[in-house]
Amino acid sequence: MSDLRERAAELDAADPLHAHVDRFVPAAGVRAYLDGNSLGRPLSSTVDRLGDFVRDDWGTRLIRSWDEGWMERPFELGDRIARLTLGAAAGQTLVADSTTVLLYKLLDAAAGARADRHEIAIESTNFPTDRFIAHAVAERRGMTLRWIDADPVTGVSPEQVDRAVGEQTAVVLLNHVDYRSGSIADLTAITARVHTSGALMLWDLCHSAGVVPVDLDAADVDLAVGCTYKYLNGGPGSPAFGYVAARHQENLRQPIEGWMGAGNVFAMAREYTPAAGMRRFLSGTPPILGMLAIDDMLDLIEEAGVDAIRAKSISLTSFVVSAADELLPGVRLLSPRDAALRGGHVTLGHPDFESVVRTLWGEGIIPDFRYPDGLRLGLSPLSTTHAEALEGVLAIRDALGA
Amino acid sequence: MSDLRERAAELDAADPLHAHVDRFVPAAGVRAYLDGNSLGRPLSSTVDRLGDFVRDDWGTRLIRSWDEGWMERPFELGDRIARLTLGAAAGQTLVADSTTVLLYKLLDAAAGARADRHEIAIESTNFPTDRFIAHAVAERRGMTLRWIDADPVTGVSPEQVDRAVGEQTAVVLLNHVDYRSGSIADLTAITARVHTSGALMLWDLCHSAGVVPVDLDAADVDLAVGCTYKYLNGGPGSPAFGYVAARHQENLRQPIEGWMGAGNVFAMAREYTPAAGMRRFLSGTPPILGMLAIDDMLDLIEEAGVDAIRAKSISLTSFVVSAADELLPGVRLLSPRDAALRGGHVTLGHPDFESVVRTLWGEGIIPDFRYPDGLRLGLSPLSTTHAEALEGVLAIRDALGA
Numbered sequence: 001m002s003d004l005r006e007r008a009a010e011l012d013a014a015d016p017l018h019a020h021v022d023r024f025v026p027a028a029g030v031r032a033y034l035d036g037n038s039l040g041r042p043l044s045s046t047v048d049r050l051g052d053f054v055r056d057d058w059g060t061r062l063i064r065s066w067d068e069g070w071m072e073r074p075f076e077l078g079d080r081i082a083r084l085t086l087g088a089a090a091g092q093t094l095v096a097d098s099t100t101v102l103l104y105k106l107l108d109a110a111a112g113a114r115a116d117r118h119e120i121a122i123e124s125t126n127f128p129t130d131r132f133i134a135h136a137v138a139e140r141r142g143m144t145l146r147w148i149d150a151d152p153v154t155g156v157s158p159e160q161v162d163r164a165v166g167e168q169t170a171v172v173l174l175n176h177v178d179y180r181s182g183s184i185a186d187l188t189a190i191t192a193r194v195h196t197s198g199a200l201m202l203w204d205l206c207h208s209a210g211v212v213p214v215d216l217d218a219a220d221v222d223l224a225v226g227c228t229y230k231y232l233n234g235g236p237g238s239p240a241f242g243y244v245a246a247r248h249q250e251n252l253r254q255p256i257e258g259w260m261g262a263g264n265v266f267a268m269a270r271e272y273t274p275a276a277g278m279r280r281f282l283s284g285t286p287p288i289l290g291m292l293a294i295d296d297m298l299d300l301i302e303e304a305g306v307d308a309i310r311a312k313s314i315s316l317t318s319f320v321v322s323a324a325d326e327l328l329p330g331v332r333l334l335s336p337r338d339a340a341l342r343g344g345h346v347t348l349g350h351p352d353f354e355s356v357v358r359t360l361w362g363e364g365i366i367p368d369f370r371y372p373d374g375l376r377l378g379l380s381p382l383s384t385t386h387a388e389a390l391e392g393v394l395a396i397r398d399a400l401g402a
Numbered sequence: 403m404s405d406l407r408e409r410a411a412e413l414d415a416a417d418p419l420h421a422h423v424d425r426f427v428p429a430a431g432v433r434a435y436l437d438g439n440s441l442g443r444p445l446s447s448t449v450d451r452l453g454d455f456v457r458d459d460w461g462t463r464l465i466r467s468w469d470e471g472w473m474e475r476p477f478e479l480g481d482r483i484a485r486l487t488l489g490a491a492a493g494q495t496l497v498a499d500s501t502t503v504l505l506y507k508l509l510d511a512a513a514g515a516r517a518d519r520h521e522i523a524i525e526s527t528n529f530p531t532d533r534f535i536a537h538a539v540a541e542r543r544g545m546t547l548r549w550i551d552a553d554p555v556t557g558v559s560p561e562q563v564d565r566a567v568g569e570q571t572a573v574v575l576l577n578h579v580d581y582r583s584g585s586i587a588d589l590t591a592i593t594a595r596v597h598t599s600g601a602l603m604l605w606d607l608c609h610s611a612g613v614v615p616v617d618l619d620a621a622d623v624d625l626a627v628g629c630t631y632k633y634l635n636g637g638p639g640s641p642a643f644g645y646v647a648a649r650h651q652e653n654l655r656q657p658i659e660g661w662m663g664a665g666n667v668f669a670m671a672r673e674y675t676p677a678a679g680m681r682r683f684l685s686g687t688p689p690i691l692g693m694l695a696i697d698d699m700l701d702l703i704e705e706a707g708v709d710a711i712r713a714k715s716i717s718l719t720s721f722v723v724s725a726a727d728e729l730l731p732g733v734r735l736l737s738p739r740d741a742a743l744r745g746g747h748v749t750l751g752h753p754d755f756e757s758v759v760r761t762l763w764g765e766g767i768i769p770d771f772r773y774p775d776g777l778r779l780g781l782s783p784l785s786t787t788h789a790e791a792l793e794g795v796l797a798i799r800d801a802l803g804a
Contacts, residue, residue, distance in 0.1 A: 024461075025456065025457055025460075025461030025462070026461075026462075027461060027462045027464060028462055029462070030462070030464065033464055035464065035465045038465050039460075039464060039465045039468075041461060041464065042456045042457075042460055042461045046456050047453045047456045047457050047461075048453065050452035050453055050455075050456060050691075051449045051450065051452055051453040053452075054427065054444045054448050054449045054452060054637070054695075055427055055444075055449050058427075058441075058444055058637055058638060059426075059427030059428075059429060059443060059444045059449075060427070060428075060429045060430055060431070060432070062429060062432065062435055062437065062441060062443065062768060063437045063440050063441045063768060063770065064763060064768065065638070066441075066638070070638055070639075097499070097500070097503060097686070098499070098660075098685060098686025098687055098689070099686050099687065100658060100660030100661065100662070100685040100686030100687075101499060101503055101658055101660075101685050101686055104657075104658045104660075104685070124672075127661075128661045128664065128674075129660040129661035129662075129686065131672065131674075132659045132660055132661065132664065132674040133658070133659070133660060135659070135673075135674060136657060136658065136659045136674075140542065140657065229687070235456070235460055235690070235691045236460060236467070236468070236472055236687070236688075236689075236690035236691065237472075237686075237687045237688045237689035237690045237691065237692070238689070238691065239689070240686075255506075255538060255542065256502060256503055256506045256535070256538065257534045257535070257537070257538050258500075258502030258503075258506075258531040258534055258535060259502065259529075259530045259531035259534065260502070260531075262530065262534065270526075270533065271537075272533075272534040272537060272538075283500060283502040283503050283506070284499070284500025284501050284502030284503055284531065284639075284642075285500055285501065285502075285631070285638070285639045286638075286639045287500070287638075287639035287640070287641070287689060287692050288637070288638035288639045289452075289637045289638065289639065289640065289691055289692050289695075290639070290689050290691050290692050293456075293691075361466065366464060366465060366466065368465065
């Protein structure tokens, strides 16, 4: 155990991103925050940014700010997320709505673009909102769901996708990084298999953006949706991002056609005509306040570099896996052992974990619980140290032994 | 003119709410802000509230805050809006999504509850997003739109609604306060007429909430949607509120069924089962940051009282109408002359107003322009003085004369 403490200290000392940890708001009473994959910590600069915004922008420029920048914010911020974390050229990404709502809009648009086909393919144990939304879209369009049964730890394989899709498949919706196991799907190979069948591929990047680099343009991805309140630290309920490849934009119609997606917002025309480009995927007034904090995190991501972030992420999760091997003999590893196949979080399994997580929270150790018996350790690379991660594993050991 | 200045000073001196004007963030360089019906000004307390939230709540309680309060925020804030401004008992109102998205969800749910009927009735010149969404819902369900042609100044009458609705009408969607003229529809009488035909009534309260009291429960309204960034000062793109009468909640299904509206959010069940009560109308993660500023304004509304707010609103709009009569002889009044029929804004018409508004903005006088030739003066009672309103009318006179 003292070896592990020494090892954590060595890893932190050698970590080129270690100093960035001090840029986050200090959390009094928290010994280890291990849920950055659920809600990222705010940067200290965000405290002033929000107050300054209220005083100098909203409070002083008032309605003029819509013309002076706010109308373009969904696209500027989307392009910045795209450039820094998605491998996507400008003009294909926006920030809007909740992840659930934007997923509904893009999945429905994709299904509509393949209206002669009757199936939506989805993983059986996908994140609930993805499954619920797939069901809602399928019901709306008289389509059926095709379930792909993947291994809960290693996730969905290209071969499984290949077997599931066919000439009736309109669109495939999968998570790039699984919300439970953290397993990384082979985005490039799966996208290619889906295209062979003539279907569209929609990736859910909620657990990827900001921690596992993706290359949407190079992989020829059609659509993607993701979350900004995890590794992009946008704050609770900050809006989603959505990507639609440029080649598809003019052919897709989303279902919630509102004034902000219309060709001329203020012409007050009787008929809706979709705007050109990504604007047509907007519905209502952009949630400007909810977009502010994301820029602080993107500043830091740009400074640190995504490759260094991924390297630290691998270091953190590998260290946790080896610490769990040593300290938690009765616990199952519910994440891939191969770091190349693992995203930013590690999930462990034990029948007592529901009560263990309650105990840990009371001690200022904050992982989260995932039904039925998973304890998930989310290790946000820019705000988490190896020593902090070890605190978490040690506390689990103590709680299990108690 | 000096008489008008004296009159403005007298009205401000006698205004029991006058001191509240100083509670708002000072807007440097702004001589008259006359667009509070489009974007309300922030209260000074909001500057600190947002920073404090980042540091002490999000940054310190972190993910624990979802259990400690955030999960209930959409309903607590909704209930508070309901109690203070909507005349609605608790358990019928939530805060979520953009106005456009929430309108889509509630209109679709209402249409689904009358699935044996084939028409949605809507005013021809309703706000664009309302018309676009009605069109989208009708298309999705194979329904047709029934247009009601109302007078652009006086708005829709109960008799017109009576003639338009019938046994094929599933739901009627109307604005309570018209976004152009500010005319107030007879909510109680129209709701009763709609019910006679067996249809449901969905009111858009965007230009009512916080300035024109409504009494949803007493009027037996079925559903309502409204905006929080106008007279409720929630900030640019703050989330919408939605009302569903208790008697309908268990019978309505909204189309964007996501994890936050499910019966057990974290059970990760395969099938979606809607939650009881208003929670089933949630879709994605609640936008907590976007809800914070609204509470500051509700504090002030509670302190001032809605009747006093309505009285000041009438005083402001009446004063602007008389000032326009005197100072702007070539300009048409595009709002009702009878104060009892007029909401919180006044619209004037003149062919030169598109360029006039540009001129005024350059001078720190900020109304807004509404196609084709309307200049809209939004007079938010808690942040606007009679002297400020007069500045606006005088500046219009000067700009027209130039």
